[in-house]
Amino acid sequence: MADAAAHAHGEHHDHTKHYVKIWAILLVLLVISILGPELGNQAITLFTAFGIAVVKAGMVVYYFMHAGDEPKYVHYFITTALAFMFLFFFAVAPDVMRHEGTNWRNDAAKEFIASEMAKHEGEHTGHDKGTSSGGAHH
């Protein structure tokens, strides 16, 4: 959709029904993402949580932000910003997600995780509270 200013003189049609329909679909997707974990299947939960988040985000970007109507170069610089996010993730994640590799080992992280797992697995009440040392393992 072009600038509001360019359409402020009566050439524009009322799209209220269209937007309400998009909102209703977003709410249905929200309900699915809430109910997903109830099935108890991790793969389904991942799909209903993140797959649906991507679909919802796409709908907001396309129908509410009207990004499809913007000049191509806007798409390029937004995509570039997203690319930096992925670059950051794939460059740093191997060191954070793994606790050992070729010629290195993060013993502090391994010990911390093992002790936290042992502590919580020993509890059955579900009332455990966060008592870790605030990121000392990294």
Place this chain on the structure above:
Amino acid sequence: MAMAKPIATTRSAAGMSTGKLAVWWLIASEIVIFGGVLAGYIMHRLGHPDWAYQAVHTNTMAGATNTFVLLTSSLFAVLAHNAAEMGDGKKAAKFLYLTVGGAVMFLIIKSFEWTYEISHGYTITASTFWAFYYTAAGIHAMHVIVGALIMIWVAGMAKRNVELQRVELIGIYWHFVDLVWIFLFPLLYIAK
């Protein structure tokens, strides 16, 4: 030559109004900010199975209700844009105020949620999980506050049929705030 309007609302050398280009540029920089936080959270979460014992304490219903509130406020924001495009500033202002209402509702729910969590010992220093939780949701809440304040300002002009193009600009920003929450919700409340 006398300028009737600030240059950002009239100039379009870049194929779009300069004001709108600025909003998209702002969003590109916001993607890097929120993207960094979210990517940092994801890599730590995947490397720390013990975080599941912390994540289990986030309130899914509060998160889901706030998702509903933000999606609905986004609907109001786009309806405000729709009204502005038809030249109806009063209607646009009404929808912008409803959007602000959504922002206030979101912050009220969040404050109850955080009060409960903090009073139960889940503070920002309780663990790295909670540090990420409060940082990500806190930065997001600050964007909600700033967006609501700007929206009140824009609505004040819109109801006098002044600077109606700004209704769309604040709308684009607001949808982005909604967008960030769409990803925070499954990360912090669903994938436990």
